[in-house]
Amino acid sequence: MSIDLRGVTAGYVKDVPVVRDVDVHVPTKAITTVIGPNGSGKSTLLRSVIGQTPHTTGSIVVDGAEVRGVSAHRRVSEHKVAFVPQVANVFGPLSILENLEVGGARLPRRQRRQRIAELLDTYPDLAARRRVRAESLSGGQRQLLSLARALMTSPTTLLLDEPSAGLSPAMMDSMFDAVRDTRDLHGVTVLLVEQNAVQSLEISDFGVVLVAGELAMHGPAAEILDDPTVGRLYLGAA
Structure with missing residues (x-):
């Protein structure tokens, strides 16, 4: 199930958006990772898809159906979207x-x-x-x-908010393997927010870079990993 975000602006206070005018296509049965510095709006973008961000404008289309304005409950039950928060999960x-x-x-x-x-x-x-x-x-x-x-x-779309947070390196490996298996074994579309940018992009098909709430880059994960500017600023490259 694909996701299309078109001109999405979202935040928790109506006049102070966290995410501004973002266009992102999340392809079916692929892993798309959202990276960026702290405070860039990654989790806000994810929560706008599931319907937990109170103030959202623009278009959010899940498998051809516009869901902006649809309750989080209906997005889960009718549109087969599942969300795993970072804490209290x-x-x-x-x-x-x-x-x-x-x-x-x-x-x-x-x-x-x-x-x-x-x-x-x-x-x-x-x-x-x-x-x-x-x-x-x-x-x-x-x-x-x-x-x-x-x-x-049996969701067709899975949203994951920092699943590797606080894990040991060995457990991180297991978690990213599980995310990849979710795509491969269950045919699920995965939209993933991660601070562990390199490892998450390595298992991903596509990547999104957010900076200060705006889209800085969007494309194949391999291209983002190889981009020298992204590497220097967000991936820890020398």
Whole structure:
């Protein structure tokens, strides 16, 4: 499912936009990563797609349907968009199984159980701990659980806000592998916001660079990785 942002201006105060006049095309069944310095509007752009930014103008088209003005609930239920925030993305007192049950609460019981089995087969690290409370998991395991829970409803579009935040290097590798598998195994369109620019672009098909709320660059991820200006300013290149 593709996403098209056309002239999107968004923010939390009507007269003080965080993102200004952004045009971005997110292709179907591809990973698109949004990078940029802190405060550049990356998360605001993501939240405008799911409908959590209160003041948004411009056009937001998901698989051919205009969704600006449509509630976040309807974007999830009718347009098959799932969102994984950076924090508060799992229920700590609940087990892995219970978190997945909550994620698929609207599914018929048989379909929900089948979907849980499919996801636990995909993520054996979660399967081995299925009855462990989420609050007892490592940061990487919690992020993996948040991803699996988002997939319970078989979304066609997945929005991820800094999934590698606070993870060890080894767990970062596992998380980015899981994001790539989400595209490859589930055929999901992924729009990803990340501070870990290099590693996220390496698994991505396309990249977006935001600077001070405006679009600075948009194109194939490999081209952004190779761009000397982007490398010097945002990728840590010498």
